[in-house]
Each structure stands twice: as C-alpha cells, then as structure tokens.
Amino acid sequence: MSYDVQSIRQQFPILNQKIHGRPLVYLDNAATAQKPIAVIDAISNYYLNYNANVHRGVHTLSQRATDAIEAVREEVRAHINAEESAEIIFTQGITDSINTIAFGMGAVVSKEQNIVITAIEHHSNIVPWQMLCKRTGAELRHLPMNEHGELVLEGIEEIIDENTAMVAFNHISNALGTINPVEAILEHAEKVGAWTLIDGAQSGPHAKVDVRAWNVDFFTLSSHKMYGPTGLGVLYGKREKLEVLPPFQGGGEMIATVTLEESTYAGLPHKFEAGTPHIEGIIGFGAALKYINEIGIKAIAAHEKKLLKYSTVECSKIDGFKVIGDSKNKASVLSFIVDGTHPYDIGVLLDQQGVAVRTGQHCTQPIMDAFCIDGTVRASFAMYNTKKEIDLFKAALEKSITMLR
C-alpha cells in the first residue's frame, strides 16, 4: 500500500490553518510533534467518561482509569519489546527519566569510576551526569565527534574502560539528525560491564526500537515527540538494574508501608512513580502509539527519509547554504546555516511566511561550540509533512535570504 500523506494530514486538524496569511508549514517536529484526532479524542473521552485517580479506588471509575493506564504500559512494553511491563516506568519526560537514573546511580558509583557520554548529547543527557559526577567524584568522559557530526569510535576502548559505570548516549541527535552506531557502542560497554542508557527522544517517532535485541539497560522515550501529550516520558530499565537503584522522589504510590519514622518502597514500576501519574497523558500516549503502529514506523521513517533527501538536495542549491551535520546516516533533521545570515533572522522571516522551524542551539551548546557557530536553523520532518511543503519552505528560505543579504 502506498503512503497516503493526505489522509494522514486529515487526522491533524491543526495543520490546516494559516499563519500570517500563509498556509502553515510545520517543520519543528523535533521539538514537538502535532497530535492526531485519535489522541485528542482519547484525552476528551477520559475526562468525559472515566476521570478518576488510579491504583487507589475500589470504585468503578478508578478501576477503569487504572485498567486504561496499565493497558498502555503493556502496549509500551510490546512496542519496545521489553520483557515485562513492570520495567516500563512513566515519568515526566526524558529529562526526568535520565535524572531518575543519574540520581539513583549516586548509590552505586564510586569516585574511581567514570561516566561516558558523547559530544552530541542534548543538555538533558549531559547535566544530570555532571551532577552525578560532582556528587560522587566520578569522572565524566565523552566520545568525540568529527566534522560530519558523527561519533568517532577510534580509541573508544580508552574512553570506555573497566572503570566505566555508565555509557549514556542518544540514538539520534536532535540537533544534527545523526543516527549513532548504537550496536558498536553497546558492544564496547558490554565488554567492560558498564551500564548503558539510550536517550530515545528522536528514535521514538522515527525508528523501530527493540531494547532486548540491543540488550541496553535503560532506554527513554518522550510522548510529545511521538504525537502524544506533553509532560509524559517513558523510562525502560532492566528489572535487575532498577531494583538496585533507590527511588528519585518519595511520596504517595511509591511506598509499601509508611510509618512516621520509616518507609519501605513498593515494587516495580511503582517505586519510581511517586504521586498521581499523568493519567490523561498516558491514555493519550496510548492512542498515539496505536496511531503510529497503524501507519507503521518503517513506512513513516521511509517517508521522512525521502523528505530529508529531497530537502537536502534542493536547499543545497541555494548559494551559501551549509548543512550542519552531514552524516550519511541521518534521520529527519535538516540543520543548517546560510552564509551572511543569522539563524534567528531566518527563523523570524520564515515564520512571517508561515514556516515553523527551530533556531538556535537546540539545547546542544557543546555541538555548536565544536562547529564554532552560535546556532543553526533546524527543519525537522514528521509523518504528515509533504514534498510540496519542502518547496514552500525552500521558496520562503530563498526570499528570506534575499531580504537579509
């Protein structure tokens, strides 16, 4: 069956509007994706019909809400092929997921050890590890990148060594779109017995993930980048790893017994889910997952790959256009600068023409420093973008450049 982008677009009513009198061309999907009707309906349906707190009530609505979020937990498990649904923890997002692990590892990391990240991480996969290293005295190391925005694996055995406690890296770079050599890095980490965490912020919407095939210890997803609601993330962890980590936050739901002196913690996944969870978010995310699977992640990725290739080829014809991050293995992100222009100016003028992009450092200041630039313009694609939109984007970009030079 061919990929019917027009019928997909009909499921995203927000796309059908004008911005400053021009049709909206939404190319800021790496920041957040738009939501299909199925997601919006699922959230409405929850509030219209079965809003209640979960896991506590004996009444029917509470049972229904509990069943609904637990069903999503199971769908997430199946989606990433985890062994059991208790290994799926709902968090506030990827930042929260990574902080949960980095905090917990404070109990198991010593100052002789080191933590390895990479040169192309989002700040949310840098700062929590810097904080862990500060607390424990462990050393923070990173895998370097080359001028194409690709990780350099030569010398990896000197960086990931027998003292490495954790290797944490992203599957796909949000700023550059580089798809990292996950298997090769995991292999080195496994060899020395280091724990591993993969930031899947950009894998969720663009790639098939199998955590057991990877044999990764921790993996994180972001709902809102996968056409689901904001404020919700997923933390997957292998049971034996999650069990040795202390909880990040204390409160309701995460306890087994509480006296005024001492508490014992609940089992997985509740140990890491203090407080009332983001119930509507989880239910909406379930609908988003279902929608992604109906279209098929491989079909989506293939469509986006065409858009990326087309936009890269077309925009490269523009005088002074320079792609930042030109790895051969890329997903869905066209990050660029244009000679003689500032990214902010391009962003403002594109917006005036209805085109939404991200400008700046994309929460990846070390990458921008490495390329010696202040920032880039980033166009990022999703399942509903079209070739025609790339043409509109390119025309708007050319007009902006003419005005700015």
Add this chain to the structure above:
Amino acid sequence: MTTIKQRQEELVKEFEFFDEWMDKYHHIIEMGKSLNALPEQKKNDNLLVQGCQSKVWLHAEKSGENILFQADADAIIAKGIIAMLIDVFNNQPAKEVAVANLGFIEEIGLKDHLSPTRANGLMSMIKQMKFYALALTD
C-alpha cells in the same frame, strides 16, 4: 531640532506605508543595514544587552546635555530594532530619554508581532538605553 515625540511620529508614518509585515520587516532590516557598525574593538562583553536572544552591543556617551548611542548586533533584525530606537533617542537630552514614553512601538504593532522572547529583548534594549540616560543625567 526634532523631539523624541516627533521622531516617533515620523517612524509610525514610515511604517504605515507598508501593509504587509514582510515589508515592515524588510524596512527594519534595511534600517539595520544602514546603522553604522560599532568598531570591532568596542564590541566587548560589557556592552552586551542582557536578555536578548542574539548579541546586541550598546554604547552610550554624553555630548553636552545630550546622549549619543552606538550599537551593533549579530542578527540583522535585532540590529534594525536597535537602529529604530537609536533613531528616536540619539542626540536627545539624556534627562528626556530617561523618562520618554515610547508609544510608537504600540502604534507600529511591533511588540505584538515579535515572539515573546524577542519582545523581551526589545524591552531589554529600551531599559538599557534609559539606564544609560539616567546614569548620564546630571
């Protein structure tokens, strides 16, 4: 000599000429391009206006009772905006700059048309200019 108020009225008139915001932006960009650039050696971090997304350098000095501004920015729209402000404030009595009411921003619709972070940047520029003016008032 034109007053701060008159200069604002002139600016509003200039912008009324354009119906489309793309054209207004074009005008802002042209103002940015024609602003005399600050010499490189003057672009030090002390002159950076805090609170702007792009880098904006602002220098002020006194000439008699009046205040003279020089500015630059790495992004051209920001430079155009500071050029507009300089157009209004340059070589005006410092004590008047410090208390001036900038109605033209509303009238042009500039603030509504900027993203919130950029609108904050605009407010930061104005604040910095008034701060200099206050400091240079006898």
